[in-house]
Every structure is written in structure tokens, then in C-alpha cells.
Amino acid sequence: EDKVVQSPLSLVVHEGDTVTLNCSYEVTNFRSLLWYKQEKKAPTFLFMLTSSGIEKKSGRLSSILDKKELFSILNITATQTGDSAIYLCAVGSNFGNEKLTFGTGTRLTIIP
């Protein structure tokens, strides 16, 4: 059974701090790893990673994938209160019928 584990489950930091969120996985037929941000209900897409060692960056957020060690990290620098959300990691698997398996998420709270 495909498995995605995120850590920590919850994180509280002060505005301006840098945070690192972790995602490890065990899936058959790995295709991609995706990060989503979930504030109210609908997860919104952040990154999709398919190759090891290539950092994806968007503003203060960046992410990298290690396919040998089966994990990914999401970094957020200079955090702001608007970064408070649940961050979901999902792994895409299966060739032909892509399927996402989600982790339970990391709840990030930024204190002003």
C-alpha cells in the first residue's frame, strides 16, 4: 500500500522565521511529488517535482526531491502570517492512471 508520511504534524513559529517541512514516501511506480497549501478547504498547488536534486522555487518557497532517499522538503523563508495553513504532500503513482496519495499534512502557524 502506498504511504506518505509528513513531519512535523504541527509547527508554530514567529513571523520572519524559516521553516522546513518534511515528506517521506513509499510508493510503487513513483511518478511525481506535489506540494499543496490548504487554508480553508480547497488545496492549492505549490510545486510538482519529478527529478532528484533540482530545486523548484517560487518567491519565499522552495522544494527539492531526493528519489534515492525517498523524501522531499518544503522550505519557507521569512515567514508571514499569511503562510499559516496546512501543507499537504502528495505522491503521484501508476503509469497511465495517475493517482495521488496524500500525507496527513503539516499544520503551520505563524505568530505575528
Next chain:
Amino acid sequence: EAGVAQSPRYKIIEKRQSVAFWCNPISGHATLYWYQQILGQGPKLLIQFQNNGVVDDSQLPKDRFSAERLKGVDSTLKIQPAKLEDSAVYLCASSLSRSGSIGEQFFGPGTRLTVL
């Protein structure tokens, strides 16, 4: 570009009642997904459609859940009869991807179901 639309946004029912959710994906998106997200957990895939065909319903509790996507566009998910443990947010997502490709999934706002 309009996003994924879902209705209703909230629904409260009593156990053993029936309920139906509706989803209209982004125009042109071939693949449609229904997820169940229980409080404190990540979304769990219930069913995946490619156009109007089912490609994965392995985690759909078929004794009480059913879904259809008759014309390959919008979709309905039904629960009959509902149980207390069905209380969750039901998310619909769609992607452009076709067989063999990798695609980002776009999520709708979800329907929060409470079963009393």
C-alpha cells in the same frame, strides 16, 4: 479560467439519509477525482474518472457510495445511506492529464458533510 465548481458547500443530514454532491470540472479537463477528507487527515481518493469511464474506484465503499460522470463533464457523488463516519469534506478535483501523462490537479472548494 473558471475553477472547479462544487455544490452544495455545506450539508447536514441524519444517519441513514441519502445525500448527493455535484462537481463541474474545469472545461477541457479529462480527468475528474472525488476525495474524502476527514478532519485531521489528508484527502483520500474515492474514485477517478477518465472522461466518463472509471479508472480507479478501489477505495470507494461501494455498498453505500456511488458516482457517475455520464457525459464526461460534470459528476455526482451519492451516499445512501449515510453513516456517522461519513462526516468529512468531499473534494472534487480535475486535471488536464490523459493516460500516461503527469498533471497537476485543481481542487474545488469542497462540500462539508455533517452526519448526525
